[in-house]
Amino acid sequence: MWEVLDRLFEKSIKLLAFISLLLLSFIILFIFKESLIFFRAVPILKFITRNTWNPLAAPENLSILNIILGTLYVSIVAIIIALPIGVGSSLLLSGYVKEKPRLILRGLIDVMAGVPSVIYGFIGLLVLVKFFERVFDFSSGESVLAGGILLSIMVLPYIISTCDETMGKMYEKYSIAAKALGISKGYIIRTIVLSQSIKGITAAAVLALGRAMGETMAVMMVIGNAPIMPKLLGKCQTIPSLIALEMGMAEVGSLHYHALFAAGFVLMAILLIINIALFYIKRSMSQL
């Protein structure tokens, strides 16, 4: 009896897995296809190397170098801020916090990761941007830096939970042996846990970078959305916010519509490269 059920189950699992992968591939191809139409009209090189975005001009002027740079700039600022804090916190968690409180903290971190970006954006606009204007006397607080800081708070939970996982394991694995040599906790964390988690940290940074680059709602509220060459204290535009702002008006089939897909495609391509890198990092890590 089990043999029959087994074969049936295997068939359906295979089918479902196949459907899932097909569906995902379809979505990816779909986005690719929609962008391809645009790239027929505007060469991809021109699209990503020029910097005027003006869909309302006739003929349209659709190039997104500034926006690509803006996306990268904001996300990298976010990682630069979040990574040291995240790594530091995870080191603290891995060595100095007991099992139970750590489980609870990790749950809280998950909640943090789940706080909707609309809420972050809202707080960013009312608190962060205003803080910049008040304290630094900026004419307007919308800036790459504001976006970076907001994003750094948003990606912090991802960094912490990814790092903490590897670091916790490292600490558990080696602390007894090291303590048996009379070596202090701080030294263990500094010399073994930190140095052995480099790959985990890289993975966390890459994951966080991906999150940051794909984030829409929150970033849109605090960066000013001006498609100009980004400067740390100036406004900028990111690809997701571009799409979010303009998808409403871009009529299906128009060049503008395909250009938005193309922008999304460029973002995905960047993310894909990053994720493939992550995949290999993870794999080489598991081979250890």
Place this chain on the structure above:
Amino acid sequence: MKKISSILFNAWILLSGLLALLSAAFIFIYIVKNGFKAMTWEFILSNPAGIPLGSEGGILPAIIGSLLLMLISCVFASILAISTAVYIVFYCKSKRMESLAHVVIQCMAGVPSIILGLFGYTFMVANLKMGRSLISAGLTSGIMIFPFIQARVEKTFREFSSSMLFSSYALGTTKLYTLLRLVLPQSIKDIVSSVTLAGGFAMGAAAPIILTGAVIFAPIPKSLSSPVMALPFHLYILTGEGISTEKSYGTALVLILLLFIINSVSISLTFWRKEAAK
């Protein structure tokens, strides 16, 4: 010299822990403090009202809508994601197939939710004529959380002791029996916790549903093809159109509280598992 570097190191990790905690605390306290005023039973249990709509009344349909969206996306995503994980871990024999699957899933994990929204709109709403509806929005969110669930479940399965699997096969039992009687009882809590966590993400995401099914006002939906209200979208409209700050904070607080409840389910499940393992 040893002293200095160790002091610097300790200062660094303490400070970053503090900063992380502070930023989290700030966000929660900010929302709780501002949202507290709006939180009444009436706010939770009634329909939005007032002119403009939402400036008075409550958010019941949005709460129900969000929960329904979560349910649909979770059911859809978990069936597919868990099957995929089972396939990859227990059935897939070819390494290449496995890598290919991973690349596709990784790739999907990298697709920003706004692009998924765009896809959902063009493909499901417009091309398939599913309309802006609970089902379109739920499926789009489901696609969004698929990679998350898949990765976590796969990890759970991979952590399952291979010597136990080995022992089970050695008794001549089949894979299905082993999966059902041995693996599932051990991993069910982890699976449920991954799914609830993902559900929380789905519930909080506005980007995939703006184009595919969220509306400003809808009663509690009666069928899969009705459009729905959803908390993040309601929040987006309340803040975006400057309708009512108090109600926005209130909505944000409700959303966070819901997430909190969902997550505590997942935390207590993990707890329970850890305790049971002892």
Place this chain on the structure above:
Amino acid sequence: GCTSQAPTTPADSEPAAGDKPDEMKTEFKAQITFNGSSTLAPVISAIATDFIEGYTTWNKVDPSFPEENIAIYVSAGGSGAGVKAVLEDTSDFGMLAREIKSEEKEKIGDAKDFTLGIDALTISINPENPLVKLRDSLTTEEVKKIFAGEYKFWDELDSKLPHKEIVVVIRDLSGGAHEVFQKSVMGETQIRPDAIQSPSMGALVTKVIENKDAIGYASFGMVNQNKGKLIPLKVDGVEPTEENIVNGSYKISRPLIVVKRGELTPEQKAFMDVVTSEKGAEIIEQMGFVPVK
């Protein structure tokens, strides 16, 4: 008013008039969907909520309708999305906070549109801006120069003002406001590319309320809802008042329009009758806009 029975046999719904049982069989749609302008969306939703709460089922609206629950759904994505939704048949009605362009009308084909009211874009600044005390009016030319980035600092507009950067806030492209402003003020001139693009009118108004050096084209309705928190300026000496907007002397105005492809079904008509009724006008007025009389 809204109590007046929706005419069962109006001239413009020919098929329904002749053959009622047939109409029941074919396509009675208990569900009506709206999409588009975020300015208009709250208005329609307010009217719709009233309508649903008042009648609950369609047969109470008109006994000839079946006893089905009324469902009216409103979503928002900007005026551009309104046209788009009608074109792509994803909504019954599109909402616009600007004129329909003739090429859009052409694409829709058999377009039916209803103008519900008028909104104006007021050139608004923060109450703490010294400009408030200095003058209460700007010329179109000045507005244009500010938005084009020719004036970068307030003292370039008027030397008595402090040397502070002008923070220009605009709506993104999908909003109706962007196109209206471009057409009625900027003409061929481009808005400075480093202007802050707010994702919604609410965000734009919030920005002006929060930032002393900000200037932006706030919707007349929003200004009324936030009286005192931001100051609308006269343009060429004309104050954005209801009267001036209606008589056309305040130029930067935009119609609030609902558009549909093809004939209205009786039930859609029943609802639109309420929207265009006194009751609808009241709500439009409450939202701070000027209803069409």
Place this chain on the structure above:
Amino acid sequence: MNVLELRSFYAYYGDKKIINDINMKIEKNKITAIIGPSGCGKSTFLLSLNRMLEESGGRAAGNILFNGKDIYSMAKEEIRKRIGIVFQKPAPFPFSIYKNLTYAPIFYGIRDKSRLREIALDKLKISGLYDEVKDELGMSALKLSGGQQQRLCIARALTVEPEVLLLDEPCSALDVKNTANIEKMLINLAGDYTIVIVTHNLYQAKRISDYTAFMLDGELVEYDETVRMFSSPQDRRTREYIEGIYG
């Protein structure tokens, strides 16, 4: 009489040849010990005998006959039912003791409660665990001591009524007492079951086995009655291995 017979049998992991041309007969209801240095292929050899090799990613060539029938032409589930295996590290399922013992019988379709109970208690008695756990059958098997876990795993392997029992260094992690218990049990079992045991403890091989096989680098160097093998090994390498250390 022979239960198992290997005919020019080879086993591979990937391209690496682990078992190299083994020809060997294993006698029924006797204890056969496999000895040899670490990495020589003892575990691989054992896994080949009930086709668990496939599960660990290995590949077989040549024939293994079980009661005269080639095992690679039979359903692998059946082979595994009839040839049970117990590993070095006991891996009880994370259930109660009782459920560990009914896990396989339920799979094989036994539903009758009293029959299941009978099987469970019977195997517990055989494995000498009964007296120690009889009052705690509902306790999680993970709470048992290492030696008890190992005996439970043996009992579990017996619940499917195999004809052959393969054991891979079952005592290496256990203390003297537990080892003694298990050895006693194996000697008792030998009347009814064919037992093949891999061990790195030469004394153990000497104490309990009827036949001993010495493997080196995947080859069967010497295979003989235990008494003969330890008293007068024929091959120089066997002699060196046996005498090498404690000689």
Place this chain on the structure above:
Amino acid sequence: MNVLELRSFYAYYGDKKIINDINMKIEKNKITAIIGPSGCGKSTFLLSLNRMLEESGGRAAGNILFNGKDIYSMAKEEIRKRIGIVFQKPAPFPFSIYKNLTYAPIFYGIRDKSRLREIALDKLKISGLYDEVKDELGMSALKLSGGQQQRLCIARALTVEPEVLLLDEPCSALDVKNTANIEKMLINLAGDYTIVIVTHNLYQAKRISDYTAFMLDGELVEYDETVRMFSSPQDRRTREYIEGIYG
């Protein structure tokens, strides 16, 4: 001369008493073996001796004197530096072989490169690993075989120049050859270090130790010179344990 002395010493995990009133002296530069059935508290006993017990969540009562000074009044880091421990499962740090050996010395403030190298090579030689790895000091320690890893861990424990070396079943996972290597090494070390070794292999205790202690249920049943203990145990339980199986 005694290095360690336990005076009515008790150890607990939670409320469970694991070590019960042990009084015992351990002689300097000799090998003392601890034997006893699984779960009797051998590992706990060992962990108590250098205060690693605290790290595993246990609690001590009574006194342990190290060269006459109570270890619970000393800094635990110092105790652990002076009393090294090696566990059953080797856990080399995920560094190169060389770095494993310089890790602790650097912590203790040795900066001089040539001095570090000297320590590393010296300990490698003592642990008999030198010849096997001398050309690959930069190789990751994780790539060593199990037996090599275990010897590396012993070498590592020696880098801090402890006076006492505690070993908890260091050979249980190793094959005969590796075991022999380690035993040889321990016998060599005995002149300079005091060694306490927990083993479940009675032969091993017999082969290498000067003194043997037999523990049962947390109590010290018998403690004597190894030769005496194995030839004429005084306590019935000891006799039973020793003879029980191979008697």
